[in-house]
Amino acid sequence: MVSSVETLEFQAETRQLLRLVIHSIYSNKDIFLRELISNASDALDKLRLESLTDSSLAGIDTDDLHIALEVDADARTLTVRDNGVGMSRDDLVDLIGTIAKSGTAGLLEKIKESQDAATAENLIGQFGVGFYSAFMVADRVTVLTRRVGTESGTRWESDGEGTYELQAVDGLPVGTSVTLHLKPADSEDGLADYLSGSKIRQIVKQYSDFIRWPIRMAPEQAAAEGESAPEPETLNSMKALWARPRAEVAEEEYNEFYQQISHDWLAPAETIHMRAEGAFEYEALLFIPAQAPFDLFSRESRRGVQLYVKRVFIMDDCEALMPDYLRFVKGVVDAHDLSLNVSREILQHDRQIHGVRRRLVKKVLGALKDMQAKDTERYAKVWGEFGRALKEGLIEDTDNTKALLELVSAASTHDPEEPTTLRAYVERMKDGQDAIYYLTGETRAMVENSPHMEALTAKGYEVLILTDPVDEVWVDRVPDFDGHRLQSIAKGQVDLDGEADGDEAGDAEKAKREEEFAGLLPWLTDALSAHVKQVRLSSRLTTSAACIVGEAHDVTPTLEKMYRAMGQELPTVKRILELNPTHPLVTALRTAHGANAQDPALAEIAELVHGSALLAEGGDLPDPARFTRLLTDHLARTL
Structure with missing residues (x-):
């Protein structure tokens, strides 16, 4: 009894991928054999494993698992055959007719954008869809397969254009055979002669020599009449x-x-x-x-x-x-x-x-x-590729924190071109400096132009510039490196005068300023109470009027955004507004407040100072329309 033939369409993404594979991905067509042998090897591995773990398959003979390559020069076919686990009809639909993995659209986009054939081949190989490479050299592919533990097999066939055929077939052995009906040797694709034994040996040696299963090929010359048939040739070394x-x-x-x-x-x-x-x-x-x-x-x-x-x-x-x-x-x-x-x-x-x-x-x-x-150059390349993943270890692997910290490489203000290690940073620390200073942000430019950097730059302190999203997390999990605490210059108090020399003159100057602003600071704290928990004087500003800082253990705004993007709502954290006591705007605000604390324009200016500080750090304004109106109104009054 002959079963009917089903004709099914490839999934849309599969059709796109087929076109890319056949026409624009692989620069080296030899790859098709490597991919088919790799798939056959996986099938043998799976059968061996299933025979050991599934009691219903205990009687399966696994003593001669192998891959066979068969050439028919007259028919122009090349067959890759294995006696592995095989596939069911549904397996064929899922594994060949459909790319049943998420991220397909992203993969296709990356392949299309790639200008480098080697990069595109790498993407295809990693995604595990190398079966489609068969259509580079074949105008038709036939798959005969029977899943271990089943009675009936399936024939799959396609020309790779848009549809494929499925048909139930009785009498097939367990395993899979993939037969490539090769394109004409003189086709416009410029095919090498994949019916040549020497060519097949060369491909197997180059790409599949370490496959753990024997890859066999029948001798090219048949035995003379009356002689025993020569043994198949094993093409790979199978060395572990x-x-x-x-x-x-x-x-x-x-x-x-x-x-x-x-x-x-x-x-x-x-x-x-x-x-x-x-x-x-x-x-x-x-x-x-x-x-x-x-x-x-x-x-x-x-x-x-x-x-x-x-x-x-x-x-x-x-x-x-x-x-x-x-x-x-x-x-x-x-x-x-x-x-x-x-x-x-x-x-x-x-x-x-x-x-x-x-x-x-x-x-x-x-x-x-x-x-x-x-080899610092080689290490720099490896860190550039995998540093972000390695820094995840500072969150996950407390047993190896010390070793991972030694590996960390980060941009810093010491050198605009070359990153630094924490060890090198510590060796360059100023006399009396206790902390390793850092600032997180979305880009290097945003960090370098942040108001938080002003005093440290002016006084020659080196600051680490951390722009990976994971940096927002690991710096809070690591208390110190080599006895030096990691200190965000956007959190807590940064007393550079006290750290640098701790002289009495500096303390006296600070006390004098606190007294001068004793009236303004509590008034501003009250006026901005909806947005900040405190307004205080800053020692970290030299040219900007104000900046926003957090308490030592507050969640940073960037980390807060990351949590919300993942659907995790956090309670709103009010931060601290720091003022530069020497900035003309701040001194003028102090004078105006002393003359008339009830002037409604002062509250508006306080909002503008707070909003400007938010914008300077890359933050979001609570009410952009109101900020813009207040700004334009006050600018108009000055003209």
């Missing part, structure tokens, strides 16, 4: 790179293995090869990438390294082995003493895994520290 001594592994081998597991075709910035022996034995081969993946800060991004047990693949993205802030680290951990039946839930509570995780983290942070000391 992590199990070999480091001295025996060439850098090129490390790079090839990294490219295979990460789909990042740049060489890694750092390779970490380690072996632990004793009560719990394992090998680890970790890589710090040279560039961040496009989805580094996406919730759906892949996190964690691959876990093997005695060279048997257990799971991808083992989050229990690597903290979230090191999610960019790629690699393999091969444990000798875990059960093959281990689950993600078990790993979360396994003491041995926690111990492995601690050692891996220290190894990665140590490698970054060594890079920082020995």
Whole structure:
């Protein structure tokens, strides 16, 4: 009995991606075979794992799991066949007919914007949709597959234009075969001869040599009559790179293995090869990438390294082995003493895994520290790519706060071009300076032009310029570095005169000013009570009339906005208005208040001073229309 054929349409995003893959993404068409072999390897891994964990599959034969490449020169077909887990009809629809992942629109936009073919290939590989690359070399693709544990199989076929066909098929073996009906050799695409054994060997060696399953190809010449058929040729080495001594592994081998597991075709910035022996034995081969993946800060991004047990693949993205802030680290951990039946839930509570995780983290942070000391240029690039993620560790990982602080690199007023470490900042601190000064903000320009910077700049104090959103959080979680507290120059009291010399003349001058403004300050506090908790004199201003500051433990306005953007409402925090006692506007306001405290124009000027201070720090006015009207009215009176 022959079943009917269904014709279905690709999802709209899938059609867009197909067009991009076929016509504009891959500069190297050889990539298609790498992607299909990688998919076949995943299917074999899944079958091995399911046979170990699903009792209904206990009788499945997994002794000869492999990938077979079959060429038919007459029919111009190339088939990639595996005896892995296989797919059901629904799997085919979900995995090939639909891109069933969030972020598709963003991915397509990034690919379209990319002017670099290598970057576009990297995005495609990371997103896991390399199957579509088959249509670069084939004008039709046929998939025959049967899911393990099912009786019937499915045929999938498409020309990649907009629709695909599905048909139930009986009698298929478990596994998947992908047959590419190759375009004519003389087509305008300029195809290489993918029916050539030497070409296929070259591609497999270059891209798939470390696949753990044998990749076999039938001999090109059939056996002579009366002779036994020659054995299939195994094309890949299948070497477990992590199990070999480091001295025996060439850098090129490390790079090839990294490219295979990460789909990042740049060489890694750092390779970490380690072996632990004793009560719990394992090998680890970790890589710090040279560039961040496009989805580094996406919730759906892949996190964690691959876990093997005695060279048997257990799971991808083992989050229990690597903290979230090191999610960019790629690699393999091969444990000798875990059960093959281990689950993600078990790993979360396994003491041995926690111990492995601690050692891996220290190894990665140590490698970054060594890079920082020995190759500052390379480290600067790595920090530029992953610094924001690493700073998340200052919030999450209190055990490694000291090591992470040593790695922090930040812009500062010391050098407009080169960032600084906290260690270098401390070495440059002025005599008598106790605190490490910093200011957070949206951009470097906003921070540098902030009124809060004026007195510190004038007196030669260095200020860290922190513009990452995560900076708003970690600086409040870290009390000090090397015994020096971290002090926001926009929060609390900043007494530069007292810190610099503490002389009695300075104290006397401060007392005199407090007395001169004794009438104005409480009046202003009352007049602006809807917006501020206090008005006081400032020691941090030299040219601006006023600035807004918070108490030492107040939430910053930027952090408040971040929480609200995430749907978390916070109680309104009133802040402090500081006045520059030497500014002409402030001294004139003091004089006018002394002459006639009841003048209604004074309250309006107080609103303008407060609003101007808000705008100077990049804040939002409580009533922009009223501020504009008051400003224009007072400007008109002066003309």
